[in-house]
Amino acid sequence: MTKLLGYLGMDVAVMTTNDWIGVFFTVFTFLGLIVVYVVVFLPSNKEKLEAQRYAVLDEDDPIKLGEKSER
Numbered sequence: 001m002t003k004l005l006g007y008l009g010m011d012v013a014v015m016t017t018n019d020w021i022g023v024f025f026t027v028f029t030f031l032g033l034i035v036v037y038v039v040v041f042l043p044s045n046k047e048k049l050e051a052q053r054y055a056v057l058d059e060d061d062p063i064k065l066g067e068k069s070e071r
Contacts, residue, residue: 015023039045 040049
């Protein structure tokens with residue numbers, strides 16, 4: 001176990017700015033993913049998410065590509 005902790009350990013004194021940015025980015029991404037998973041898989045949010053299930057396929061307001069807007 002100590003060999004594993006020695007491998008995963010970090011020397012804070014010699015960390016560069018890029019190392020710190022990477023640590024903060026990794027921790028922020030990890031926490032953000034946890035929040036997203038909780039929101040998506042929480043049963044109380046099921047109705048709200050199911051209402052948007054076919055929002056991408058909804059053709060009520062089509063996007064017209066390549067046409068100029070009328071002003």
